[in-house]
Amino acid sequence: MLVPALVVAAVLVLALVWFISIYNRLVRLRNLKEEGWSGIDVQLKRRHDLVGNLVNTVKGYMTHERGLLEEVARCRSMCQQSVGAGPAEAGRAEGMLTQALGRLFAVMENYPDLKAHTNSMHLQTELSGLEEAIQMARRYYNGTVRDLNTAIELFPSNMVASMFRFAKAEYFELDNVEERQAPVVQF
Numbered sequence: 471m472l473v474p475a476l477v478v479a480a481v482l483v484l485a486l487v488w489f490i491s492i493y494n495r496l497v498r499l500r501n502l503k504e505e506g507w508s509g510i511d512v513q514l515k516r517r518h519d520l521v522g523n524l525v526n527t528v529k530g531y532m533t534h535e536r537g538l539l540e541e542v543a544r545c546r547s548m549c550q551q552s553v554g555a556g557p558a559e560a561g562r563a564e565g566m567l568t569q570a571l572g573r574l575f576a577v578m579e580n581y582p583d584l585k586a587h588t589n590s591m592h593l594q595t596e597l598s599g600l601e602e603a604i605q606m607a608r609r610y611y612n613g614t615v616r617d618l619n620t621a622i623e624l625f626p627s628n629m630v631a632s633m634f635r636f637a638k639a640e641y642f643e644l645d646n647v648e649e650r651q652a653p654v655v656q657f
Contacts, residue, residue, distance in 0.1 A: 492630045499618040503639050506611030510642060511553060513604045514564065520600060521546045521571065524593045528574070531584040535577055542570045557611075557642040571597075608642050615639040 525542055532539060545567040552563040575594070584590050619638045622631040630636075 489630060492627045493634065496618075496621055496627065496631055496634070496636050499614065499621055500636065502614040503611070503618050506607070506614040507557070507642075509607040510557075510560075510604065510611050513600065513607050514549065514553070514560070517567075517597070517600050517604065518546055518550050520593060520597050521567065524574075524590070524597065527587070527590050527593060528578060528581075528584055531581050531587070531590075532577065535574075538570070538574055538577060542567070542574050545570045557640040561642050612641050612643075615641050 521542065525539055525546075529539060545563070549560070549563040549567050552559045578584055578590070618636075621627050622636050622638055
């Protein structure tokens with residue numbers, strides 16, 4: 471009688487340990503996803519501040535391009551408002567800002583004084599480096615989302631995930647197909 475009771479107790483203990491380890495893994499993955507989004511959020515905030523400085527720098531030189539500068543400022547404002555909205559909404563807003571900045575940089579090429587302006591050049595260089603940091607943060611975040619979503623869908627962790635209402639996370643992706651293609655550079 472003692473042996474079957476010990477076997478049942480051991481099975482229950484193993485089941486409890488298994489359950490706890492799956493739950494803890496899901497919590498760890500969710501926290502990594504949150505950390506990843508926080509990293510993107512920090513980089514995007516830096517980008518928004520830098521774009522504001524860039525617009526203020528070029529404003530004096532580009533008097534004929536007022537509409538473009540207003541569009542960049544409007545897109546920047548939309549990005550700042552979308553911060554708490556989640557990855558999908560932030561991705562759409564950031565994509566619009568990226569397009570507007572691309573047009574701004576293309577127009578800046580027509581202003582030799584602006585191209586030679588050291589502050590303008592510094593801001594462009596800094597923005598380029600920041601775009602790389604955003605891409606790295608995006609890759610990290612999307613990797614954590616992939617791991618979390620996989621754990622939520624795979625058996626047997628999906629049972630624990632559904633019991634504790636772990637939800638699949640959204641990827642931070644570019645909305646515009648044109649943005650996914652490499653830009654064409656011509657000299």
